[in-house]
Amino acid sequence: MKLSSKALLALAISSITATAYAEPASQDFVPTTLAGASAQSEAKGFIDGQSLGGTTRNWYSTEKKFRGQRFSYEKHNQTRTDANRTNWVQGTILNYSSGFTQGTVGVATEVAAYNAVVLDRSKRDIKGGSNRTLADSDGDAVGQWSKLGLANVKFRVSNTTLTAGRQNFSSGIVDTIGNRALPSSFEGVSFNSEEFSNLSFQGGIFDRVSPRTEQSLSKFRSEYGNGQETDKVKTLGFNYQPFKSLKTSVFAANVEDFWNQYYFGATHELGDAQTLALTTGLNYYKTTDTGSKKMGNIDNDTYSLSLGLTHQAHSLTFSYQEVNGDEYFDYLHETNGIYLANSLTSDFNSPNEKSFQIAYGINMAEYGVPGLKFNVYSARGWGIDGTHYNGTAYGTAGESRSDLRLMDGEKHQEYGVGTSYAIQSGPLKATTIRGTYVTHRASAQQADGNIKEFRLVTTIPFNIL
Numbered sequence: 264m265k266l267s268s269k270a271l272l273a274l275a276i277s278s279i280t281a282t283a284y285a286e287p288a289s290q291d292f293v294p295t296t297l298a299g300a301s302a303q304s305e306a307k308g309f310i311d312g313q314s315l316g317g318t319t320r321n322w323y324s325t326e327k328k329f330r331g332q333r334f335s336y337e338k339h340n341q342t343r344t345d346a347n348r349t350n351w352v353q354g355t356i357l358n359y360s361s362g363f364t365q366g367t368v369g370v371a372t373e374v375a376a377y378n379a380v381v382l383d384r385s386k387r388d389i390k391g392g393s394n395r396t397l398a399d400s401d402g403d404a405v406g407q408w409s410k411l412g413l414a415n416v417k418f419r420v421s422n423t424t425l426t427a428g429r430q431n432f433s434s435g436i437v438d439t440i441g442n443r444a445l446p447s448s449f450e451g452v453s454f455n456s457e458e459f460s461n462l463s464f465q466g467g468i469f470d471r472v473s474p475r476t477e478q479s480l481s482k483f484r485s486e487y488g489n490g491q492e493t494d495k496v497k498t499l500g501f502n503y504q505p506f507k508s509l510k511t512s513v514f515a516a517n518v519e520d521f522w523n524q525y526y527f528g529a530t531h532e533l534g535d536a537q538t539l540a541l542t543t544g545l546n547y548y549k550t551t552d553t554g555s556k557k558m559g560n561i562d563n564d565t566y567s568l569s570l571g572l573t574h575q576a577h578s579l580t581f582s583y584q585e586v587n588g589d590e591y592f593d594y595l596h597e598t599n600g601i602y603l604a605n606s607l608t609s610d611f612n613s614p615n616e617k618s619f620q621i622a623y624g625i626n627m628a629e630y631g632v633p634g635l636k637f638n639v640y641s642a643r644g645w646g647i648d649g650t651h652y653n654g655t656a657y658g659t660a661g662e663s664r665s666d667l668r669l670m671d672g673e674k675h676q677e678y679g680v681g682t683s684y685a686i687q688s689g690p691l692k693a694t695t696i697r698g699t700y701v702t703h704r705a706s707a708q709q710a711d712g713n714i715k716e717f718r719l720v721t722t723i724p725f726n727i728l
Contacts, residue, residue, distance in 0.1 A: 287535035289507040293461045301421045306369045312362015315728035319355040321721045322444040330713040336391040337402050350395035351383035354444025369419040377412035377445045394476045410478045412448050423456040432467055435526035436516040437498050440599035443475040447597040466499035472597045487591040488656045491557040495519040508532045520554035522561050542571040546602045559654025563588030567604035576629030582620040589614045589651045608701045609711040611644045618644035634685040647673035675705035694723045
């Protein structure tokens with residue numbers, strides 16, 4: 264089950280409309296012109312532009328299933344069950360980035376070592392391992408492990424950069440996910456072009472993913488499917504800001520023999536947060552099957568619409584989301600390629616599901632405590648109907664998801680409260696401490712189940728060079 268993979272996103276809800284210190288949103292048109300300066304012309308050189316730093320993150324989570332549901336694990340060759348699961352991992356990233364060499368074509372490199380130390384190694388606590396704690400074939404925690412999280416070479420001309428190797432990448436379809444002790448990364452070739460003032464282009468071809476809690480590279484697979492793998496992911500798109508108040512994003516991706524997926528996102532700001540500001544967010548995905556159809560027949564339209572009101576320190580956000588299709592709205596495992604407003608502990612992405620969320624956030628900077636935020640939210644999903652599903656990717660016995668054909672009128676609800684604090688000065692400046700508590704309740708055939716989770720995450724950045 265993909266429970267809690269998005270729980271930290273609850274902390275970001277308050278930032279959707281966090282414009283309390285911004286000027287009133289301008290509605291002026293932004294003309295498209297060539298970028299005013301060339302990043303490559305300002306290159307400092309391979310050594311002079313280098314940096315060495317990173318982060319260390321203490322990641323703690325305790326979960327409890329209820330209404331008769333249990334985690335299972337193996338001990339002494341017997342399958343045992345328990346309602347509780349605890350994971351506690353210290354993840355550290357040491358990142359070296361060179362500067363770009365000078366000249367028409369600049370060359371640079373980036374290398375990052377990832378290290379994890381498991382602080383709770385009890386087999387009973389970790390329940391045999393997951394995408395939280397790495398475990399061996401016997402279910403015992405791997406106490407300490409390391410890998411190259413990033414290793415790439417970059418070439419830059421003007422404001423266009425080509426990156427080859429293991430790297431981060433961010434778009435509405437293929438996006439690095441960082442909600443564990445360590446983040447994921449991708450193996451392949453990508454480019455980012457910012458030759459225009461308000462228009463940028465991105466694209467990439469990737470054939471492997473470096474998972475958050477694995478030492479080796481893996482082929483891509485879907486988040487909700489039956490374990491089918493694909494050899495190649497291609498994506499291309501652009502970000503465009505036609506008005507100072509409006510930002511848009513368009514991306515397409517071909518996941519070989521899985522699907523073609525298309526994404527459109529837009530965010531518009533109106534008003535002055537000192538009195539009242541309105542932020543509108545739209546995210547839309549179209550997914551259709553392709554190639555040998557390893558994921559079966561897919562014809563899925565999914566969207567979310569959010570309306571956020573901000574008055575000084577306070578924000579109130581309403582989000583509606585709808586899935587139109589007889590299968591899950593699916594995305595690539597070990598990515599954050601789901602920008603839907605109601606993607607929380609549950610993604611609220613079951614076939615034909617509708618969901619609604621109300622979220623409230625407060626920024627305590629207005630009350631003399633900069634860096635401190637609180638949020639609370641409630642989300643409900645209803646109308647889940649998989650009875651018309653005729654494929655095999657989401658419903659064969661023994662797979663990770665319940666059979667969609669058994670989902671008839673299923674519903675679920677989720678409540679969450681969170682707080683975060685960012686240290687504003689001193690040697691620990693920019694250190695963040697985040698705490699969340701989430702409860703998810705579901706009807707019998709809804710796949711995410713009944714679970715409560717408390718999570719505490721402390722992230723400390725550091726610089727060496």
